[in-house]
Amino acid sequence: MVAERKAGRKVLTSTGGSGDDAQHAFGWRDAMDLVVKWRQLSEPNDQVVWVDLLTRKEFEAGFGSHTPIYSGQTKCVRYYMNFERGFSLFKDILIKEGHSFDASNNPVPLGGDQKRADIAAAKTAEELWQVIGVDSWAVVHIESCSRAGHSMEGTRLTLVKLRNQPDAYEFSIRTPVTPPRWQDYDQELSVMWEATMAALVDGDLPLVAQSALRYAYYWYNFMPLARGTAVVGYITLLGLFMAAGMPVTASIPKNYQDVLSSMRHRLEALNGLTAPRI
Incomplete structure (x- = not known):
């Protein structure tokens, strides 16, 4: 995808877990759905689905x-x-x-x-x-x-x-997760995904790290899957760093079972970066 962008070509797709088969620009949800499909296959007994694809009643009630x-x-x-x-x-x-x-x-x-x-x-x-x-x-x-x-x-x-x-x-x-909240995070993740892709295209490694961590931070606060949000976010974060040529070799810090808890500290460790306040 990065190579296509460097060549000035748009990346289009007609999939992405939204239930809409219309062709559109490859975005954050299309990327995450690739990992979601892996999570569905790896644990077939778990109900790993996008919350907005549940029944309208469940979605509007705030599943x-x-x-x-x-x-x-x-x-x-x-x-x-x-x-x-x-x-x-x-x-x-x-x-x-x-x-x-x-x-x-x-x-x-x-x-x-x-x-x-x-x-x-x-x-x-x-x-x-x-x-x-x-x-x-x-x-x-x-x-x-x-x-x-x-x-x-x-x-x-x-x-x-x-x-x-x-x-x-x-x-x-x-x-x-309610419809208004979904719209809010959809806009935020779209912007952060584009920022991450632009940084990858430019080869700006500090900006890649900043954008990828921010993107993951919002993903974890969003929690858009009925199950599997944590591991899908973590795999995506590791993948973005690998795509930038700087694989993560450190383990999750002791006493942090989930990535969200340590996300702020990792963000603040970057030079000149102010983490989103919670």
Whole structure:
């Protein structure tokens, strides 16, 4: 594809997982769908599908991922290493915005100096739930790279009291994918994909690294697959670096089960790069 662009030829395709067979320029979704097809074949028992290709009812309802970090008396082995960071971020958002959202997506006011102080002082999921008083969630906003001043909905940090279990609470990450959110990320990923391709064509390795990492960062916040988003994003990231002639040889850092958690730190390691804030 890069060779075709260098030669000044447009790359067209009629596939790409969108369900639309019309011929179009090869874009981010066409590239990701190649890896999605591999993921579908590698684990045929998993339902690896694009969320926007589910039923309209499921898509519009916000079908998404659910990743428990702490549930009841269980520290989820794969993700608990992110509890302190996620819990601290959740409290910061509550204090800054002055509200959370309940299960019906209605705002739950958290005003008052005392309540904010109690939120800041909470050290466990149970203590924080008792301060809020209801099951609730907060949005982690991230900044757009292509639209100055535009904020996007990243993931949701969620705190609920488990039913039929005394003194049991769950702190988790949930990422619902709705049509408006899909349009938002589609625009962002389109811009970042083109930036990555342009950098590859120009042979600008620092810019390739910057654009590829940003692209992967938005992909992980997007979570557009019913299953397999993590590995599809990671394989794509490794592929982009290999295409640039600089294969990644380092392992994922210790205590980071998922790539998203370390993406910001890798971005900041690049000279002169400011990572998207979360």
